[in-house]
Amino acid sequence: MKPWKLLTLISIPAVLVFANGCAVISEDECQAGLWYERGIEDGARGRSQATVYEIAQKCHEYGVRVDTSDWMRGHEEGVEQYCTPENGFIQGRNGRDYEGVCTGPTADLFMSHYQQGLVVYQAEQQYLALENRYEKVEREYYSVSAQLDEDVSKKEARALRRHLRSLRREMRGLEHQMMRFGGFGAFNPGLFY
Known part of the structure; x- marks a missing residue:
């Protein structure tokens, strides 16, 4: 190592x-x-x-x-x-x-390692942004689901179901993107060294 x-x-x-x-x-x-x-x-x-x-x-x-x-x-x-x-x-x-x-010579070594650390930091920031977006979409999903349990018209129910499908697609897309960073709910910095 x-x-x-x-x-x-x-x-x-x-x-x-x-x-x-x-x-x-x-x-x-x-x-x-x-x-x-x-x-x-x-x-x-x-x-x-x-x-x-x-x-x-x-x-x-x-x-x-x-x-x-x-x-x-x-x-x-x-x-x-x-x-x-x-x-x-x-x-x-x-x-x-x-x-x-x-x-001098230490500058090059310092900078090369600094850049490696910065790549990990930036990847983690991207992951955290995806995770925050996922949590926001998930909260919205549960909120819209709760609205379906209420007494709504057929037209409103169709719109809510469409919205739920859209939210599910976005959540799956976000999960897929987070997998590039080590997995859903688990940022893996070792992938970026």
Whole structure:
């Protein structure tokens, strides 16, 4: 089995799992200063070097000067943690944006695994959309069936039966489409590696 397939079985440092959110910093964090450590954290989250300018701008509002050289040294170390093939797959699999922080030979490996993870993520999103549509059609099917049990005219009953047949066809079509993703009610990510 390929190493990146094992990612679902192993855990990685929590710092690599967090989403790549924006670089918001609090006044307390600005006052604390820990710029090298903050750089490591931001790099390990895959944030670009532009992050330090956002931090500096925010800290300036609090009257604090950022040591950008310390942050940059830490960021470089954090990026090394981020730019692994395994993490590339995780980032793609979770549908996270990539800010282009990897360079050199690691960039190609990271990107190839990121793309593989992204394919799985996108397939899962398609599957979930099909599943949601199926559930909506199924609810409508039961609602229309219940209307047939009520006292309705022959004309209304014919229209309701036609509508039920249409809903059944759509449900079968949705079931067929979901089978491409591993089965009805069971998305199989392994089909997309």
